[in-house]
Amino acid sequence: MEEKKGEYVIVTPGTLLATTKKSGDGIYTSEEKTYSKYFGILRKSEYKVNVIPFQHTYKPNREDKIIGMVKEFVYPFFIIDMLSPIKGYxxxxxxxxxxxxxxxxxxxxxxxxxxxSEIMDISDKVKLSMKGKESKTLKNGGIAYITPSKVPRVIGKGGSMIKMIMDKTNCKVLVGQNGAIWIEGENLNLVIKIIKKIDEESHIPGLTDRINEMIDKGLKK
Amino acid sequence: MEGMIKEGKRTDGRNLDELRNLEAKIGISKEATGSAMFRMGGTKAIAYVYGPMEVIPKFLEQSERAILDVNYNMLPFSTEERKRSGFSRRNAEISSVIKRVLESVIFLEDIPKTKILVNIDILNADASTRCAAINAASLALTTAGMPMNDLVTSCAAGRVGENLILDVAGKEDTEGDVDLPIAYLPVKDEILLLQMDGILKNEDFEKLMELCKKGCKQIHEFQRNTLLDYKNNFNNKS
Structure with a gap:
């Protein structure tokens, strides 16, 4: 029950992934068998089976660094939109x-x-904190969005992808774990297009080369 | 009524155990989180999924699971005679039936304190609209990234005279003896919906159930292929 094209495998919900109980994300086990939970890409390693969904909403976790927008002030807190169905306070x-x-x-x-900002508590309400060193308000820039499960792809191995984008386009790129990305610099629209491309093609091998080409083309214009 | 089936062929030329033409499209709306169109012969349904989103009013919120809201609507121009728009008891009943089906498919406890809204419209009705609605909703939910057990599928079977037929359509629905729609979850071999009009013998009922399951498995394969094609073609375009 698997579709192969190049190196990636697309799975639909209910696809049988293993005939034993496995651990991992985006899967469920039933009667000693492991099935896929989402419509996404299969990543198999020796001990773990993961399914990375194509579409996903952000689920807040402690110590996540997120980018959000202030919605309103209701004493004694600000309500923050985190691009998630759950609000931040x-x-x-x-x-x-x-x-x-x-x-x-x-x-x-x-x-x-x-x-x-950083998430400090998720027990009752999702509480945010601006006390961290990196926390700040963001000005003079633009925002782009990506599916939260694809955030690691924007950053790349050891930050290779984000470094490349920042060096080539002379833009500052700040990635929140909720999928919001803040961009400062001249080539703002180009970076937004790049991030959209990463969102759509993150599962196809050779992404870095294609992004490289796209930046070169975009800068020539 | 007997004239509807001649030499093992039905009025539209199908065999007794043959489904109508299937067609599905995914991503028909940019505004919705997930959307799909599903056509079975002359029955056409579109489904839009919004969410997970914040629950308003707040008192409906559940701390351990998400809530599901399903609106099934048969549009005024979908039937041969114009249908009155607005609330109808039939729409309300089918909405609640579909809601129960989808509730047992989605892992609602994975996304607590939220709401999922599913809107289903029937653009053209030619028997088994609830089956097309469930199939469309299943595709839309999958593309919206909902955690699910499996793709839920649905189809109907019936009896005309002494003949047992799969996927009733047109006159077979209005003049036939029995209509039996089911919703089926292939991964668990579980029946999630079972309704029946008419009278059946025990052995005929079992035969019809087998026929329905066979049809559902075909639809399941079709849904799966549609999803895989959608992702592969989508990448080729961009």
């Missing part, structure tokens, strides 16, 4: 180590502002 007390006045905070985090 940024409490006034989690903005800084020092106490911050409410009127000052509402000026900095006005509705529509994009922020790079």
């Amino acid at each position: 940024l409490y006034l007390s989690n903005i800084s180590d020092y106490p911050i006045r409410q009127d000052k905070a509402t000026k900095i985090y006005s509705p529509g502002t994009w922020i790079y």
